[in-house]
Structure formats: C-alpha cells, structure tokens
Amino acid sequence: MKKQPVRTCIGCGTERTKKELIRIVRTPEGQILADPGGRMNGRGAYLCRDPECVRKAWKTKGLDRAFRETVTRDVYERLEKELIDSAD
Numbered sequence: 001m002k003k004q005p006v007r008t009c010i011g012c013g014t015e016r017t018k019k020e021l022i023r024i025v026r027t028p029e030g031q032i033l034a035d036p037g038g039r040m041n042g043r044g045a046y047l048c049r050d051p052e053c054v055r056k057a058w059k060t061k062g063l064d065r066a067f068r069e070t071v072t073r074d075v076y077e078r079l080e081k082e083l084i085d086s087a088d
C-alpha cells in the first residue's frame with residue numbers, strides 16, 4: 001500500500017494524513033484563509049479539524065511561525081469559527 005503523505009498540525013503537533021487535517025493558506029495577497037479543498041495558491045500550514053488546535057496554535061504562535069509573519073488574534077478567531085462552523 002502506498003504511504004499517505006503526513007503533515008503536522010501546527011496546534012497540537014500531531015502528525016496526520018492530509019485528509020484528516022485542514023489546510024490553512026496564506027494567499028499571495030497576504031490573506032490567511034481556511035482552504036478545505038487544499039487547492040488554493042500560497043504557502044500552506046495544517047491544523048486538525050478541531051477548534052481547540054486553533055487555540056493551541058494561538059498560544060504557540062503556530063501560524064506566525066508557519067508564515068513567517070505576525071498573525072493577528074482576529075485571524076485565529078476567524079479560523080476557529082470556520083472550524084466550528086464546518087464541524088460535522
């Protein structure tokens with residue numbers, strides 16, 4: 001069987017296959033968005049589909065490190081809300 005590519009959640013640090021994670025993208029225009037389809041252009045980071053991991057990422061500045069820029073609290077809060085809204 002082919003090995004699934006794994007990515008690390010920037011919140012909790014757990015390695016999971018890509019389909020278990022949600023991609024967060026920083027677009028060339030500088031917007032930071034959830035990218036559930038994983039197809040948007042830009043630098044990507046991955047989070048579990050769990051709002052708790054967004055909160056952990058805020059504490060550890062996971063997105064800041066992934067995108068090498070300062071990410072404001074409202075960006076994290078928006079992503080957290082998107083994950084809550086998209087939860088099954």
Ligand SMILES: [Zn+2]
Nearest residue numbers: 009012048053
């Ligand atoms: Zn996680």
